[in-house]
Structure formats: C-alpha cells, structure tokens
Amino acid sequence: MAAAGRILRDAVKFLAPIGLALIVGAGARFVIQGQLDLIGQGLLAAGAVLVLAYLVAFPSETARVVRARQTRYGSNTAVLIAAVAGILVAANILGTRYHYRWDLTRTGRFTLSEQTRQILGELRAPLKAYAFFTEGSTTEDRVQAEDLLKEYKNASALFDYEFIDPDREPSRAVQYNVRLYGTVVFEYQGRRQETTSVSEQQFTSAILRVVRESPKKVYFLVGHGERDSASFDRPGYSQAKAALEANSMNVATLNLATAQNVPDDADAVVIAGPTRPALPQELDALSRYLARGGGVVVLAEPDTPQPFIDWLRQYGLQVGPGVVVEPGRAYFGDPLTPVVDTYEPGPITRNLGATVFAVATAVTRTAETPTGLVYTDLFKTTDQSWLETDKSVARYDPGVDTKGPLTLAVTVEGKFPGAGDQSGSAQNGRLAVVGDADFAANQWAAAPGNNDLFLRLVSWAAKQQEGEQLVSIPPRPSNEPNLILTSQQQNLVFLSSVVFLPAIVLLLGAIVWYRRR
Structure with a gap:
C-alpha cells in the first residue's frame, strides 16, 4: 500500500x-x-x-x-x-x-496601376484566375505571373487564383480548353477569357473582357486607301487595333461599296486617313448611320479627298485647307510636327498625356451649323502657329494663311440631319474629327498620349458608359539600370581606377620604403 x-x-x-x-x-x-x-x-x-x-x-x-x-x-x-x-x-x-505592404523596388514592380485597381474595385462577384504552369517551373513568366496574381489578390477580396500543372491534371487543362503552357484563364460569372502573355496590361485587359457582358463592335472603313488596321508597318494601325481589342472591343473592316449600309451591330466606325474619294452612296450610308444614333471617328489629313471634306461640311465642320505649322511647340524642332499638352476640359481629354501630330491640318466650324448639334473643341495649337497653304515654303503670309491658335480636333453630338422620324425619336449620334491620322499609327503609338487619345475617341463614339475603364498600361521598365557615360566620363573612370589609384599606392609604398631605408 x-x-x-x-x-x-x-x-x-x-x-x-x-x-x-x-x-x-x-x-x-x-x-x-x-x-x-x-x-x-x-x-x-x-x-x-x-x-x-x-x-x-x-x-x-x-x-x-x-x-x-x-x-x-x-x-x-x-x-x-x-x-x-x-x-x-x-x-x-x-x-x-491590418495588411499593409510597401513596394521598395526601383521600378515599382509590385505596384499595380490605378486603372487595374479601379477595375478590380468594381467587381460585383468572385473572379478567379487559373494559371497553367508545370510544377516546379522557375521560368521568368512563371515567377512574374505569380507576383502579379498575388498583387491582384491583395488588391481585391473578390479575386483569387490557382496554379495548375497541366501534366499532372490534364483533365483540368481539357476543362478550360488550355493548349499552351503558361496560359492564364480568368473566370467570372460563368464567362472565361484567357491570355498567354504575362503582363499587367494583358491580365487587366482579359479581366475587362470577361467582366463586360457585351463587347463593343468597331469597324474600320476600307476601300479608299485608309490605314490598314492589320498592318505592322510604321503607317499601319495594328497597335491601335490591339489597343481596342485589349479594351473589350471587337474589330472588323467595312467596305460600304459592297455592304451598302453600316451593320446594325456597329458601335463605331473609324475612317483613318482616306486617300481616295468615296462614292456618294457610301457617304449616304454613313449619314444614315449617324442619323440613327451611330458613332463615327474621322482621322483626316491635309490631302483628304474632296468628297469626304464636303460630307463633313454638311455637319458644320471644315477640314483644312493647308498644313499646320507650329514653331512654338515643335517636336524636336520640326514645326510640321506639333506637340499638344494643353487640352480643353472634358471626358476625352481628362488627364491625357502629351500628344504628337505629324503633318496635321486644322478642323474648324463653318459659319453656319445644323441645329440640334453640340460642338466641342478638344485641343488647339499655340498662337505662334498658322495654317500654311503654300506647300513649297513654310512662311506665314498675312491675309492668305490662317493665324493660330488652330483647332486640331472637334466632337459633334446630337440629332444629325434626317435622323429618325418626324417626331424626333432618334438617338443622338456622335462624330469626332481629328486633323491628323498619323498620331494613331504604329510610328507614333509610343508617344505619351497618342494611344490614349485614339482609345478615348473611339470609346466616346461607341458610347461606352461613363466610368467604364480603358486599359492603357505601359510596360514596366527593366530592373537593370543603364549607365550611359560620355567620353569624358569614361576617361575619368579609366584614369581614376587604372592610373591614379595604383599610382597613389606606389607613391605611399615608396615613401614608406624611403623612411625605413
């Protein structure tokens, strides 16, 4: 016991x-x-x-x-x-x-753009991304995709993501119709949109496309020497087309000589730099389209064919004649390439960066304008400019040339002549005219505001709802800093590191040796 x-x-x-x-x-x-x-x-x-x-x-x-x-x-x-x-x-x-994060990288690698944050902030239902990468992959795309998706998740409680190995789970790849490694599929309310490019621009564009229920349809007019929306050459519009598609807009071409009418699904028609005349029947089709509430964007040039100029004049707009000469705000000293960084207030020009126009013409209102239309000037040149009518010499001739400021872009909105029935039940049409077609070409797409301006004009003409976001996110600069030295700086580096420093060491050694001798 x-x-x-x-x-x-x-x-x-x-x-x-x-x-x-x-x-x-x-x-x-x-x-x-x-x-x-x-x-x-x-x-x-x-x-x-x-x-x-x-x-x-x-x-x-x-x-x-x-x-x-x-x-x-x-x-x-x-x-x-x-x-x-x-x-x-x-x-x-x-x-x-209370989750707070700070991006200390030099290029802001882990900071999402304000556009992306606004789009994520407007989500009304869960949005999930499925990234199909092989397990253990350490490629740059895999790392960048994970970094980006983490930032998207941190920006919105309604966003989530999942990485899937298509080799280990082939049924999931078949389920989402994935054929390439590195595909990212965004799913929102049963709709899906995929992208194979890893960048914030592509991810946000895919989200925008999957969130919007009905994408806009934009037609590029063809048949009169207009800019080619599929061309990758300098005068081509391939980057403009890609920008529209990135903003949930479907793009197609339209030949009115065969179609005879603008399709009913057209939200906007772009006429980019025509060089040959249009038939009267084609212009009548455009007029009927405006009359029923359509949207048209005309990007004119100093040599725009006369039928197009006459067609615009009936709506109270005069294109040219002449070339804008702008010595006050010239691009790298070229007075035929004006730079605009001051705009009239409005939704199209709000927070717009500097835009560059090459060999442009002026767009002005005629003395008499149709009733029921509202005109808005978007931006002008400086008072040092003028509209040169003599192509052989750029010299201002009083009484012959028109003195600046010169309007380069005008929008018109309202019930266009002949709209609807006699009761006036037609919708308001929209017409935007810019005195240059080069600004939206591939050659000038990299200018700070050029791409944005084209997107905003088309978006306005297509009656995209106020508040809907447009995606134009520039690529992140490289993390590797570039050190550019002048010849004098290179000589200084060479002398200081190869000559002076060793000479100082030898001199000190000689002094010590002499004192100990």
Whole structure:
C-alpha cells in the first residue's frame, strides 16, 4: 500500500510539466492559426487543471519554490519573456487583420496601376484566375505571373487564383480548353477569357473582357486607301487595333461599296486617313448611320479627298485647307510636327498625356451649323502657329494663311440631319474629327498620349458608359539600370581606377620604403 502511494505521489510530480506543455501547445496553436479553436481551448483547460492539481498536491513544495531566490530571478525573466511573447502575438494579430505592404523596388514592380485597381474595385462577384504552369517551373513568366496574381489578390477580396500543372491534371487543362503552357484563364460569372502573355496590361485587359457582358463592335472603313488596321508597318494601325481589342472591343473592316449600309451591330466606325474619294452612296450610308444614333471617328489629313471634306461640311465642320505649322511647340524642332499638352476640359481629354501630330491640318466650324448639334473643341495649337497653304515654303503670309491658335480636333453630338422620324425619336449620334491620322499609327503609338487619345475617341463614339475603364498600361521598365557615360566620363573612370589609384599606392609604398631605408 505504501509502495502504491509512493508511485502515485511520484506520478503527480509530472503534472506540472505536462500541464505547462499543454498550455504552451495551446499558445502555439493560437499564434499559428490566429485564433483559439476548440482544440486549443481544450489544451489550455487541461493544462490549467494539471498545474492546479500539482499546486494542491504539493503546497509546501510550491511555497518553498516561490520563496527561493532563483524563483524571484526566474520570475523576472519569465515576465520579460511573457512581455516579448505578448508583443509578438499582438504584432501577429495586427499584421493578419491590418495588411499593409510597401513596394521598395526601383521600378515599382509590385505596384499595380490605378486603372487595374479601379477595375478590380468594381467587381460585383468572385473572379478567379487559373494559371497553367508545370510544377516546379522557375521560368521568368512563371515567377512574374505569380507576383502579379498575388498583387491582384491583395488588391481585391473578390479575386483569387490557382496554379495548375497541366501534366499532372490534364483533365483540368481539357476543362478550360488550355493548349499552351503558361496560359492564364480568368473566370467570372460563368464567362472565361484567357491570355498567354504575362503582363499587367494583358491580365487587366482579359479581366475587362470577361467582366463586360457585351463587347463593343468597331469597324474600320476600307476601300479608299485608309490605314490598314492589320498592318505592322510604321503607317499601319495594328497597335491601335490591339489597343481596342485589349479594351473589350471587337474589330472588323467595312467596305460600304459592297455592304451598302453600316451593320446594325456597329458601335463605331473609324475612317483613318482616306486617300481616295468615296462614292456618294457610301457617304449616304454613313449619314444614315449617324442619323440613327451611330458613332463615327474621322482621322483626316491635309490631302483628304474632296468628297469626304464636303460630307463633313454638311455637319458644320471644315477640314483644312493647308498644313499646320507650329514653331512654338515643335517636336524636336520640326514645326510640321506639333506637340499638344494643353487640352480643353472634358471626358476625352481628362488627364491625357502629351500628344504628337505629324503633318496635321486644322478642323474648324463653318459659319453656319445644323441645329440640334453640340460642338466641342478638344485641343488647339499655340498662337505662334498658322495654317500654311503654300506647300513649297513654310512662311506665314498675312491675309492668305490662317493665324493660330488652330483647332486640331472637334466632337459633334446630337440629332444629325434626317435622323429618325418626324417626331424626333432618334438617338443622338456622335462624330469626332481629328486633323491628323498619323498620331494613331504604329510610328507614333509610343508617344505619351497618342494611344490614349485614339482609345478615348473611339470609346466616346461607341458610347461606352461613363466610368467604364480603358486599359492603357505601359510596360514596366527593366530592373537593370543603364549607365550611359560620355567620353569624358569614361576617361575619368579609366584614369581614376587604372592610373591614379595604383599610382597613389606606389607613391605611399615608396615613401614608406624611403623612411625605413
């Protein structure tokens, strides 16, 4: 009986260490999970009961330990450790509930553009991205895709993503119709949009396309020598077309000589730099389209064929004649290439960057304009400019040439002549005219505001709802800094590192040798 009591007493001595271990386990579970779940509460309660049982079973031992000097010193240490642990736990809780991040990279690699944040902020349902990369892939696209998707998730609680290995889960690849490695599929309310290019521009464009239920349809007029929307040459419009498609717009060509009418699904028609006359029947088709509430964007040139000029004149607009000469704001000193960075206030020009126009003409209002139409000038040249009518010499001739400021772009909105029935039930049409077609060409697409201006003009003509975002995100600059040295700087680096520094070392050595000699 005495032996059994001794065994029981020895066993009770282990209650305190076991209880403390359980309490520590409960604390660790709380730190890891951020909350004390049912299991953690059980561990904490069991640990407290075991420690209390030990204190009741050995009151004299407990009193002796408490009075000991080592206990007092140890209690100070325990309080300090508990305080540090409490600070760490509080920091962990605050870091979990209040998430703040700072991008310290030189190029802002981990900072999303304001356009992307606005689009994500307007989500009304969960949006999920499925990235199909092989597991363990360390390619640049894989790393960049993960970095970007993390930033998208941090920007919106409704966004989530998942990486899928198409080799290990081929059924998932078949489910999402994925054929290429590196494909990212965005799914929103049952609709899907994929992209194989890894960049913020492409990701945000894909999100915009999948979020918008009905994309706009834009037609490029052909048959009169207009700019080719499929051409990658300098005068071509392939980048303009890509920008429209990136903003959830379907692009097609339209030949009115065969179609006879503008299709009913057309939200806007672009006439980009025609060089040959149009037939009267074609211009009548455009007039009927405007009359029923359509949108037309005309990008004219100084040599625009006369039928197009006459067609615009019936709506109160005069294109040319002449070439704009702008010595005050010339692009790299070329007065035939004006730069515009001051705009009239309005939705098209709001926060627009500087735009460059090559060999442009003026767009002015005629003395008499049709009733029911509202005209808005978008931007003008400086008062140092003039409209040169003599192509052989760029010299201002008073009484012959028109003195600036000269209007380069005008928008017209309202019920165009002949619209609808006699009751006036037709919708408002929209017409935008710019005195240059080169600004939207591939050659000038990289200018700060050129691409944006073209997008905004087409978006306005297509009656894209106010507040809908347009995506024009420039690529991130390279993380590798470029050091460009002049010839003088190169000589200085060479002399200082190859000549002067070794010479100083040799001189000091010679001085030390001489003094010790």
